[in-house]
Amino acid sequence: MADRGKHRADEPAGPAGPAAEAQFDPRLLVREKGAAGYVEEFKRRVRGGELGSLPVIVGLAVIWIVFQSLNSQFLSPQNLSNLSIDIVATGLISVGIVFVLLLGEIDLSAGAVSGASAAVLAVLQVNNGWHPLAAIAAAVAVAALLGLVHGVFFAKLGVPSFVVTLAGMLAWTGFQLWVLGPSGTINLPYEGLVAGLTSTYFTQLIAAYGLAGLVTAGFFAASVLGNARRRAAGIPSRTMADVILRTLVLAFVVFGVAHVLNQYKGLPLALLIFLVVVVAADFVQRRTRYGRKVFAVGGNIEAARRAGINVAAIRVSVFMISGAMAAVGGVFAASRIASASQATGQSNVLMMAIAAAVIGGTSLFGGRGTAYSALLGMLVIQSISSGMALQGVSNSIQFMVTGAVLLAAVVIDSLSRRSQKASGRA
């Protein structure tokens, strides 16, 4: 009996090669092969459609080179520092969008919710005399509640998220106008806490450099400790050379950013908050049970359900996160211009937030993406708009170029999904 299976038992599974190799993590094959391993790993990922953040980093480099060659002011500390603050408001909204996209859904209400939240904040603080922090908390809570409404209609009643949030976009825009009242604009105090969110800089040189040092040291320590744990458990770990290389790349980036920021006004508070939010969101997505459930629901709903995951609860909670992040973004948008108006969160804010997430490498099809795509995607979008503004190019052209970049990002997403499917069935 069963001879049919037996003679194949020693066959290596799949195209991975000899059995000994199969014991190692592909991302760790580098250890075995030195520099050639990186090249091989890169080829494997391209074939498998796991490009991740690579296209956007290449794209960003190209954009920066092009605009710098057109105008030497583009990469000046002042321009980069301003750019780093300009990405914050929409970038924070985009962090929430990433969560929704991971589910394979869409939230079209984020712009309207951010505008409505800014209006709530301004009315509570200016008209009702609330403490700014209480007003911010209330604005975020209201937005989370709006997200809850979207989530319940979507998850419990089965209305497509596209339609629910489209209705939300209209309704909350109306809510925003109603809250603002007849004047339509409420100015926030220039010296107040809210305005300070985007106008505060840590001017001491030590702030930016110190933070860069902390990040580098923290990354290095975490890598070494993680490696020690993996070795203790007897599972593959990175080599010290690999860890050092990664730490050096990170150090180069963060100290470079710190250096540039220190040449202007120092580390902007808004950028610091944005980066903290992005890192925290990434941690939630990749390192927590909750994040794993979000990815599972985005990957295969039926599998998630059979694994005992409460799909409806995950969906509702993700729409609440999206609402809350939209509100935080709205607060920063209001802070940037020290007022909440009918225009806050309107126009192209929503589209930019979604575009940023997609350009940054988060899939529209669900289940693939990272919080860092909000940061990278916003850098691309804002670089284009800043570079074109420096060249005196009109809005019309800016929109068309950003549209083309978005299209390119979606095409890359679709193609990589296709090659993933192809290689998945190899």
Place this chain on the structure above:
Amino acid sequence: MTAVSGEPVLAVEGISKRFGAVQALSDVDLDVHAGEVVALVGDNGAGKSTIIKVIAGVGPADSGEIRWEGRPVTITSPGAAQSLGIATVYQDLALCDNLDVVGNLFLGRELGRLGVLDEVAMEKRSRDLLHTLSIRIPSVRIPVASLSGGQRQTVAISRSLLGEPRIVILDEPTAALGVEQTAQVLDLVERLRGQGLGVILISHNMVDVMAVADRVAVLRLGRNNGLFDTGRTTQEEIIAAITGATDNVVMRRRARTGRAEEAPDG
């Protein structure tokens, strides 16, 4: 062939189930011992899936008895089946393509503290589990989307073993797989038997059934239509029982008119 003795781990007796006007199962018996592979075969609509649903707690029976290690039990939900020690691997895999092997194995029962995942512990257990089952996968850290169909099926089966079941039900594990991949899965089925698990294997493929099963239970039109020992039967005999070639119009007429020979055991 593994020596099978003593009391079956799982025994179902006299199971009947009706869906509206359709009598899906009438008086069906099935038992599985530890360390035994029982193939459950039958044509479409023979009631294979229905009896599996009864055992897995998805669709409880109208009447009949289920005994677990000799004690009568009622299985009213998938959770109840799992806590008894019955794991079911359905045909449509239920893996998340975007998660890696470790993520899929531990989906819904991740290890960790305070909601933070303990990837090291999960990866170690995954590797140990796959190693015990001699499953070869390029890495436990690649998305299952990049695995072959056979590898995906072995991951799905391994996943059911994390709950340390005594009985594993495999619903068409080799459907849609190539020859080589089928071999991988059948190898795994043999290893499960080697570890003392009882396996119920649903399959349409007689070659697979003859290769790994110890006994073959045939269902036809919702009734038992033969229980064969693979060592002492032929593929033709089983197929005859599945298609009802032994139970044709002529024989039924004979039975009615009282000139019947004994039909195969029912």
